[in-house]
Amino acid sequence: MSGSTTWSFGVDEDEAVIPAAPAGTPENLRLAVETLIDPFGLSADATRDYLREWRRMADRFGAGYVLGTPSASVRRTGPGEVEIGDLYGQFQTCRMDAAAFEELLEALIAFLDRS
DSSP states (O other), X not given: OTTOOSOEEEEOTTSOEEEEOOXXXXXXXXXXXXXXXXXGXXXXXXXXXXXXXXXXXXXXXXXXXXXXXXXXXXXXXXXXXXXXEESSSSSOOEEEEHHHHHHHHHHHHHHHXXX
């Protein structure tokens, strides 16, 4: 994954999706993404539904809304940034670019559609 600027994904022996972050991404952020997406399992439809709702809420509420999964929450802190929050002590709350967050969900959907 050296030099990559996009997220990629694999499936481990337990059929859990494991994200590979772009070079230079802190491990805590990679773990936050892994924790957030874990409840989607291998379902592109579940991921697609989450992204659709995320975008609907952006249109309706602008910044400040929260949309979580059973394992983590994501808050839009401003037009260009999101905060991924831990629910169970698995990672430290962290931030990432909002467009990059949506791109990683789109990449996950594409991966799951191919799987």
